[in-house]
Amino acid sequence: MRHDGTPSEPGPAAAEPVPPAIPFDPYVSRIGTRLTTVYATSWTYAPDTDDGGAEEAFRPPSALLNLGRLATAYDRHADQFPRVLHRERLDASRFAARRWGAAGGVLPTLATLWQFTAPSGQILLALTLDLDAPLLRCIPLLEDLYYADVTFDGTGLEQLAASRIGAESSGLLPERHQLVFRASPTAADVPSRDEAQRIIYRADLPTRAGLDVLCAPDELNRRPTTSGVLGPYVSLLTGHQDYVENAAFLSAVQAVASAARLREIRVLAESYARRFRARADGATRPHERRTLLERITMAQGHLELELGYSVEIPADLATLIPSLRPTSYHAALYEAMGLTERASAVSQTLQRLGNATAAELTSVESAELRAGDRRRVRTVVAVTFVTTVTATLGLLFAFFGINASEVDEQRSMFDLxxxxxxxxxxTVLVLGFLVYAVLHASDRAAMRRHVAPVPTWHGTHRLLAGELGTALLDGPPVLIPPPRAPTGPSAESGRPAAEPAPPSP
Structure with missing residues (x-):
């Protein structure tokens, strides 16, 4: 079987005709090396402010990238993948790079500027260069591309990208990933392990065997003419088809977007955690504490949703794309960049912040309930006092207001x-207080009668005794004094000492 997927020699003669080989996309046959660097930016597209015409500016990846038979799957879930916002061919003759130029490197034959928008609204920048140079000679250029030390006609990459979408230049974010593609028609063209580590570490230096963190997915290295080695910042793929390289390109864009969003979520989570720790409980009213906690809770909910939408869900590609090599590369890339573990750590931080905020809200609610109880007690006392006074005066004035012989108009109301x-x-007032006291004492007696005091060891120790067979002593422990050591001459001769006589009464 040749590298293009067709049989290298005809099969042996047979009575029945041999069915033709299943056709599939040919392997790349370009001459030279393709370098693609994906950058995270601080620019964001807000879908909520769409005026209806901006949606036409976004094109699905299959419109500009050869995705082969996977184009249908990518288009079916286009809203869950990065979409192309802008693509432009740059003048490669105007290209300049600091380290690459000092090393006497050749000019690229093709330069393409890409701008993508992630499902979360993040805008990402990518620069693709095709140049006729061997792999190891591209190390200085990889260093220039990673730090964006490249210009086109004297204009920096960031300023060039900002001018294309009408945004202000605010600096590229630190998250970025590089892709190195190359053809390998024969097994001898596949890079060795040492060459792969030199490309991925961007340093033409040898390393000790077994001391690298490179990842080589099985599906990318199954055939003798294909290879795929990944690191946290650089991926090297050789000998694959165009649709595999383009799928890896989309995975890198999505992974860089997830890495940038994960860093922002972590920074905000730590910021709200510091605000929670710096809160003033004693000198702050419950209403102000509740307001702060509600803000933290709302922010925590948004961050958890964004973590799942922008980091955890994009890490799963196998659910959407039925292909082994793209999905294995996607999973290995997220693992190599450490996004899965870091997302889990940030998720635990947000959960702990939510638990702490819920506990604090419970404390605030308890304080508010106590304040409400005290307020109700004050209100009841005041109302009771007013009711008692007015009822007493009402009884008194009702007596003096009756038309009876016991009421003499000639006498004062204070007469004996x-x-x-x-x-x-x-007497009526005293009887009222006595009725209240009797009812209160009866309630307390009923509570003591129905809730008998239980010792602290009743629940735990009896549970352990029943489940684990622990011995449970009902009475107090009996302390046995240790035997006294023999003294006197009998101790030296080995004879038992005489017991001391009991004291005389």
Missing amino acids: AYMPIYALIA
């Missing part, structure tokens, strides 16, 4: 003749 009515009113 009216002492029986005053005594009756006082």
Whole structure:
């Protein structure tokens, strides 16, 4: 079987005709090396502010990238993949790079500027260069591309990209990844392990065997003429088809977007955690504490949703794309960049922040309930006092307002003749307080009768005794004093000492 997927020699003669080989996309046959660097930017496209015509500016990846038979799967889930915002062929003769120029490197034969928008709205920048140079000679250029030390006609890459979309230049973000593609018609053209580590580490230096963190997915290295080696910042793929390289290109764009968003989520999570730790509990009213906690809770919910939407969900490609090599590269890339582990750590931080905020909200609610109880007690006391006074005066004035012989208009209301009515009113008040005291004592007695005091060892120790067979002593422990050591001459001769006589009464 040749590298293009057709049989190298005809099969042996047979009585029945041999079915033709299943055709598939040919392997790349370009001459030279293709370098693609993906950059995260601080620019964001807000889909909520779409005016209806901006959607036409976004094109699915299959419109500009050869995705082969996977184009249908990518187009079916186009809203979950990066879409092309802008693509432009640059004048390669105007290219200049600091290290590459000092090393006497050749000019690229083709230069393409890409701008993508991720599903989360992030805008990413990519620069693709095709040049006729061997792999190891491209190391200085990889260094220039990683740090964006390249210009076209004297204009920096960032300023060039900002002018194309009408944005202000605010600096590229630190998240970026590089892709190195090359054809390998024969097994001898496949880079060795040492060449791969030199490309991925961007240093033409040898390393000790077994001391690298390179990842080589099995599906990318299954055939003798194909290889795929990944690192946190550089991926090297040789001998694959165009659709595999383009799928890896989209995976790198998505991974860089996830890395940038993960860093932002972590920074915000730490910021809200510091605000939570720096809160003033003692000198702050419960309402102000609740307001702060509600803001933190709302931010924590948004961050958790963004973490799942922009980092955790994009890490899974196998659910959407039915192809082994693109999905294996995608999973290996997220693992090599450490996005899965870091996302798990940030998720745990957000969960702990949510738990701490919920516990603090419970404390605030308890304080508010206590304040409400005290407020109700004050209100009840005031209302009871007013009701008692007014009821007493009402009884008194009702007595003096009746038309009876016991009420004499010639006498003062403070006359001693009216002492029986005053005594009756006082008796009614005292009886009311006595009824309240009796009912209160009855309630407390009922509570003590129904909730008997249980020792602390009743639940835990009996549970352990029943489950693990622990011995449970019901009574107090009996301390046995240790035997006294023999003293006197009998101790030296080995004879037992005489017991001391009991003291005389």
